[in-house]
Amino acid sequence: MSGTQAREEQFVDASTQPETRGIEVIGDAERHGRARDLFFVWAAPGVSILNFTIGATLILLGLEIWQAIAVIVAASLLWVFPGVIAASGPAAGTSGSVVTRAMYGILGNKLFVAFVGWFIGAVFLSLTWLASSFMGADLLRRVGLDDPVWVPIGVTIVVSAVTILVAIFGHGLILRIYPILAIVLFVIFIVVSGFILPTVDWQYTAPEPLGGVELWSAVSIGFTILASTPLSFINSPDIARYLPRTTRPADIAAATALGGALPFIVFTSVGVLLATGLKASAFDAGIDVALFDLLPEWLGPVLVIGVVLNTIALNAMTTYTSSMALQAIGFRLKRIPAAIIVGVVGTALTIYLVLSSSLLQAANLMLQFLVIVSGPAMAIFVVDVLRRRYVYDSVDLFDTRRGAAFWFTGGWSIPGVAALVLGGFVTAVCLSTDVWSGPIAASIGHIDLSVPLGMIVAATVYALLSRTRLGKEERP
Template sequence: MEERGIESVPEAERRGRPRDLFLVWFSSNMSYLPILLGGSLMVLGLNVWQAVAVLLAGNTFWALVGLLAVSGPSTGSPGAVIMRVLFGVRGNRLIGCGLGWLTAVGFEAINLSVTVLAGQALLAETGVDGSPAARGVILVLVAVVTFTISVYGYDAILRMSRAITLLLTLSLLVAGALVAAHARPAADGSAGAALGPLAAALVGLTVVASGPLSWLCGADYSRYLPRTAPGRAVAGWTAAGGWLASVFLGLVGVLAGTVVDMADPLTSMTALMPTWFHPVFLVAVIVGTLANNVLTSYSSGLLLQGAGVRIRRARAVLLDGVLGGGIALYALVAANFLTALNNLLALSVAYMGPIIAVYATDLLLRRNRYDAAELADTRPGALPSTGVGVAGTGAFLTGTAAALLCVNTTLWTGPVSTWLGGADLAAIAGPLVAALVYTALTRAGHTRPDRPRRSIDASGAPHDCAAADAAGTRLVPVVDLKLSAGGLVVIRPARREPTDPPG
């Protein structure tokens, strides 16, 4: 298969089954991050059963990632293109693609930092001193492997997923069993907690939700499936892969937190393992984090192109690698910077949640009826004439404002969070407000988003309306819905075959 960039994938080049997506998302989330997120719940002072409940609730946001993936087969386009419908061509460059790209690069830097630290610990196991030079060599090697796989694209990612899933599953199952054998489920750290149980649980919910809410790229991988791929299967296999890996490893982090200090889990967890298994665990951390970064860097390259940077995807991925590697290198020698970067990523829930909510709401309102040719048309007037989608942008701004009022981080604590004693409702308030506002603004013209101008048949080819008229096929006058600068619906005449009953 020819590797595609931001353009849509032709129907003739698509293949595969929805269940292939399970391995892609499962392997990329069998990484260190879910363990860290699960362990953080115990650091907050929750008991085991409270932490498990929060872990399950926070990971339900994987359903949104699965829903976004449904738009891939219907258009053959990545999320960076589909979001033009939501925010307009220019608005999307800043909101959907711009903020998404910055967040992706931040996560790439965090993943590279973790991989270097795990590699340094692995060298220490073999008696090699982890000097600054050794850190630099590890960083370069990991970055080269990560971004090389990303450049080769979806086929390489799928082959990588199949190759490493078994290795990661077996290794981390053993790690989980070893942790469970030492766990003390009755442990309760609430006595020294800074927050009450409810406030701590809500902060933990936002922390866990930051995992799935960092993935804006569900369609980037499902777009290689045939148009006929069932939407429920696409959503289900995508969500199941990320959910299962995140819940399992999050549970490992929770159980480890009953015994050791999960503020430094990479070091602390080795105390629960026999000496012979230390290197195996560290290799699993390295490989899992690398797999996570492969998906992140692949999609960040598409987002950079979608942000209006005229650059080939391979070079976009290379640029991401240089930036992410540079940030990671600086973070490794400036501990305070790494802390600040982590806080910034925690705040990303405040804006990524609303972006994903607007995307998901639009998909539901228009019943996944997008037109790949129209999405690719960036000429003035093809999409919102001002280049900014009023409904999407307005919903994003209000949703983000609502989330910031409710967030609780060391960088910013919103007044609602302060009033509630430190409770963090950002992961709930932001997406909910964004979805409601987008629905209201979209229906301001007393209707909902409808089908695009071009009617697509099962083969993926546009219908020729003139030919249909000549053949005697009954066509009806319809309208396309576009949002103007004033927020009203612009009605354009068109003709389409009737498929829905009137009314």
């Protein structure tokens, strides 16, 4: 598809009909919206029970309340990165999975998007569907439906079907309903938090206070778990791409970052406080079960509704952007069939996890391993948009011929691929999890430096190599 062909078709971006547009370039006449609209789009997915779960994990790691909250605030600063790259969407007028051709080359980008678009997309679909499956199943168990297999599977299928439907209607519906969802979810979770606060042990101290290397190990592991959320949203350009080309990148960055960071800080901190009032047996049963036991009978179903709405908000966005990733790879699919395929894969993975793990175990392991890919990829994207100053030519991005601007070396951008591989390698050897501890992490007392070192290496390698002949773009 050439840039000219991409502009010829006309699409309607409305909340009342399915969006047929995929990665096609959005012409200036079709641009609409304001940067501040993005705040609620990112806030709705962020009001999540997953934040409660992650916050509770920080207490399990042995941190004091103030230490855990300090780590949360530090990790929330990483939301600036999805904000920075979001403005590349309006600049190019297309999906971020097409913009990354400028970083990895025409062929290299196919592999990158296949892995990142599918891996990160499928993991987050399954992880958030998992939360609603566990809580929905627990609620139904309390009213007599206690089949341990078919009840959670049934909840998963119903929630995923609604999610896929929202993704099919696409951008227009997301812009229309997400502000409403954000307000409803905020009210529900604030009410839930109100019932959690009386159970908080404000004098809480860790059973075995940490110090020295042990403290830094717990802090760094907690930071990595938290960092995986903002660093995974490399799809932020997809949501912003309809904005007018003249929209200020700083405004887009601020709305995106604040929309993601504020609920992240508030409700992850509530998760920290929740954990101080729970016994060890409560963690073994699951955070979802523990929450139900703390709430009055009438509020349990309301919380489940909130979890389901949040799941739909987050996963509809993920399914929506992942469908365009399939198109960018080169599959000759319209966006709607692609969205259905992504949703079916995510549903299958969720059902497997429902039958094989707990929410806490699944969340911690998946979130830590995600940074091996997401951290370096985010660093490379940020360097690219800053060095180009948000100048992306859509004609060049859609020119996939040999010798085109982003063909680079045999279709591969050596700077981008080398930075991603080296950054991922450094991340892996510095990572510390229950099932894997990299040699560097192990040698320094399991202090996890995977996120900062992996991102620094990826950004440095890409910035330096892009200035050489390896990063030269071919133009007539």
